[in-house]
Amino acid sequence: MEQFLIGIKLMLTWHNLLFALLGVAVGIVVGSIPGLTVTMAIALMVPLTFQMDPIPAIAMLLGVYKGGMFGGSISAILINAPGTPAASATVLDGAPMAQKGQALKALKMALYSSVTADTLSDIVLILVAPPLARLALRFGPPEIFSLVVFSLTIIAAVSGKSLIKGLVAATLGVLFATVGMDPVAGTSRFTFGYVEMLKGIGLLPMLIGLFAVSEILVRVEAPLKETLGKFLFKDSDRPEDRRVSWAEYRRCLRTILRGTALGTFLGAIPGIGSTITAFLNYGMAQRASKHPERFGKGELEGVAAAESGNSAVCGATLIPLLSLGIPGDIVTAVLLGAFMIQGIAPGPTMFHEHGKVIYALFVGLMVCNLGNLLLGSVSVRAAKGVLRIPQRVLYPIILLLCFVGTYAIDNSLFDVQAMFFFGILGYVMRKFDYPLAPLLIAFVLGPMLENSLRQALIMSEGHPAIFVTRPISLGFLILTALTIILIVVRLIKRQRQPQGAS
């Protein structure tokens, strides 16, 4: 509690608040643009945080994350196209509501349910992360190795259509992580004579390449549109179409709370993202509703279900990052990189060494939620303006930002070359349905995987049995095996069924 008060004091300065709000505003606007993902926004914002102190830097990035989550729903509602994948479920009822003249009502419901779910999820994070970190402090190298293997398997399994492609992507990620100086022997690996490669492949060049450049390359394949989106909504003058009444909020509260529980629980498991959660909660809300037939035709509760489901993930996804040092999705992988740049290694020891920073961040999360609520309605107007920008103008701007943003990390053109290499790799992987998230997360976890494996083998003098004789490690390995068996069994079942039955 005392630390919490110190955290409040650390976070609540005008300077920090300004950066947090700036982050939220950028997130909302970028999130509202179809094709520009939250990840892209964060990737391009990280280079700007290098010279900042840890607290405003991380607060700003969290702001982008949270703002982006809401921003995605703006275009979902106004132009019938989700600004981010996570807002796909919001389209189902948000767009029909906008066509009925209830655009503002839908937006406000999206905002309120987002902020409610997000805030509750953050509270769970604050309660759960510290004890979990204390437990994780007792993990030795074998436990850490098995935990990373388990996390990577889940991420590979849920991020794409095919488990095997996800695993291939993850393996490539670990391979890229071995480039550079060997952590134990200090010799060079896969540097091919380039001095620049000794320090390894940078996380940010890889990130910007995989998630910004490759996105643009895929996008320019299709004919470019004059504007980012056409407004399909009608604006009604009736006041009840422009606001959410307390009674309506109360009616949806059950759905919002269900979304919060679902999102928080699933968000804490590495790999399960907000898109899945939004659809799951939407389905559950429809089944629980007295009027399931209204869903998909502009039901307020549908918007609440989707938005609470996807936003509740935001807080919970930080649980494995802060307490175990394991990023569960791309955004947390980037945050991990941002922490590292600031000289802070997320994980169980962080609560000891940087306790104040963590509690300041907890306060920062709340500030960002408030910021969302404050800026949400203003940003809708800004986003409307942004959506008028033609694609053919927006894409060159982003490509120039990718160049200068990557260069700025280390004043290095080599990084820009690496970034572009990953842009092309990402493009090819997207074309053949290989998920990018496992590659990035495996790349981030690669050193942890290798170090724990080697340390464990040194402990056991080379006997691999150490991984199955220690109970926690064995537990994680059994869970890994169960995950794979479950997926393979489901796959075989699906193949036996006649086509079209899936």
Next chain:
Amino acid sequence: MRNYDRIIAAVLFAFSVVLYFFIIPWAIEGAGQGGTGLTPDFMPRWIAITLGVLSAILFIVAKPTHQQVKLFPQRVLVTIALFVAYIALAPLVGYLISSMVIMAAYLLHFGVRKPLTLAVLSLGLPVVLYLFFAKVMLVVLPQGILLQ
């Protein structure tokens, strides 16, 4: 009907074999020396084996699809070529000029034809970015060796 997955699996399998037998011994300093789990090539070898096994499984289970995947259509190729030119040009003529040239080229390539839009964006954006990164963030942007 083409079986893209099988082709890629074959490529990945070949890569893992080359990685294990040629690249690892050649590109890892101290490969093959030392004791239990300590050698620098220990992890890369396991990665190569994992990749080999995974691509073999993918090869077996891969199914042909009706979808045609067209890699690198012309507009993507030009987009890539312009970026490569950007990387090559920046150290020669400096950040500002290379950015202006490439921005204009991108806008034209994507079909912007209005002279005012072209001028404002390709001259203005690099200047704004330059001022922000060079003067506020204090990044040493490429100066250009030809112009000094």
